[in-house]
Amino acid sequence: MRHHIPTLLFRDYLTSQRDKKFLLVIDNLWASDFHFWEMLRVPLLVGGDGSKVLITTRYERACHIPERIDRPSLTGLKDEDCWQLIQSLALPQGIDCHMGLIPIGEEIARRCYGSPMAAKALGAVLNRTSADEWSSVLSEMQALKDDFNGVVLASLKISYHHLRYHLKQCFGYCSIFPNGYVFERDQVVRYWMAEGLIEPEGRRRLEAVGMKYFDDLLWRSFFEKVPICDKGQIEHYRIPSLMHNLASIVSEYEFRGLQSGKRVLESNGAHQAQVRYASFIQPSDKRTLNLECIEPYSNLRALKFSHECNNGVVLLNSTPAHFFCNFMYLRVLDMSDSDLEQVPDSVGKLIHLRFLGLSYTKIKTLPEEICGLSNLQTLELKGCSQLESLPEGLQRLINLRHLDFHLDWEDISDSTEVAIPQGIGELEDLQTLSRFNVASAKGQQCNILELKDLKLRGDLCILNLEKVPTGHAKNANLQGKNFIEKLMLRWHSSALTDGLLQQQSEEHLPWLLNLRIENVHGDTMSLPEGFPSLEDLTLLNLNFLGRLTLGNEMPKLKKLYVSDCSKLQELVIHRNLYDKFERGNLLSSLRIICVPQD
Incomplete structure (x- = not known):
């Protein structure tokens, strides 16, 4: 298991x-x-x-404490393996044209003491550099004391010192994550943006520049991917343990880790006024939270709450309403993964705040005071399954770029509704919306036309499409949103019929790669045209369906999966799709009719 x-x-x-x-x-x-x-x-x-x-x-x-335990010691890589690893990063085109570098490279490899992390980090440093740079790195390593742990950490320091200044800042900032903490790339980039650590590059989006920073640090082994089982999951990352030690060292004057009234990381005499960012760690054996140790650090620009076990719940629900008034310089406040049920009123007074993290909390609403945070760039509400509504003055958040209240799509149902106020279409910089609950044109909440001018990216789930008046769907300009990567179109099950699906789904989606249709109540269905890029088509739980027609060619389709359609008796399918068809739980008497190519 x-x-x-x-x-x-x-x-x-x-x-x-x-x-x-x-x-x-x-x-x-x-x-x-x-x-x-x-x-x-x-x-x-x-x-x-x-x-x-x-x-x-x-x-x-x-x-040494447990009994009856084998204690094998893992040896490091052989010197020649370290050299091969360095070559793969430093000289991806091969060594043939750089024969003079071989003795220098072999000596650098020997001084990695078998550590693959040191070899990878130094290989990235030496990538596309001159022989003088190789000699300089070797000289730095020769000055190190011959101690395995000391040399490896010092080697990582060398790779850090060869980073460009902005990458040094971004890496050091990541000490705010506890050792072993698993994060998403977008989360880190949004932190950096809030702190002003991303340098503008012409007309490129700051997010795109930040992603380039992240990928550069990943390639240089400052971050590592966390293996995931499901192909469709968002990729996750963490800082390797030794690299996390390095991050703590290089940020020792600006960062504090706090826990139950004591400092986790000692400071070498740095004054409290110098500290710019901190993480407060909830111990696993504590049932109450004492926040007094944070109060001396009134100049904080970033504050993150975490649990000692990384996947535990932080006990913030009893935070005093006035508590955050002491931290008026905050740019980043992350209270995610906590038992928070109500956002403290004092959060609305943090006029410099640019990132507010409330993901995986128990909140149902947000206070109207939040709408006064005119500098806010990111409002993260992912996994807030109890969220019922957003504040009426949301359109006042004129700098908002990411309104992320994503739910796992497997958890979305007819009852998954968040009341969105009118005016969201006025947020010109908004790129992430995640979910959009449709209201009728005459309703008090915003209707689908508010999507028209938004330049959305990533995931978008549109619910209650049965409320969309005729003609409004086309004017929502979904076909012009070329950077949507994953789209869910959802009708309420009580209103959905096959005729309605045909009427309202003639939105041509030329870049759509994956399409999943489930819980449709009609007895016949024909998939409309307009999916030239579709690769994966899944139809599930169509319990009233008797006849299904898939007569379109869909030239790039790789997989067609149909399952749990208990009454499906006839499948009409384009000849080119037959080889891609995978049947799940269907009637053994199902009749399949192939439509010839035009």
């Missing part, structure tokens, strides 16, 4: 899996106290024969 289980729940989970064989992987462990090992050992006793626990650590003491 393979599961990702929150740390606080793993004991209950293992108890529920009594007598089943398991593999438990604990990566990068630093705990060395007896209490931790005893807490871990007891629930493991319920596992079946052959169960295994795999622990990785760079802290030798962490593996």
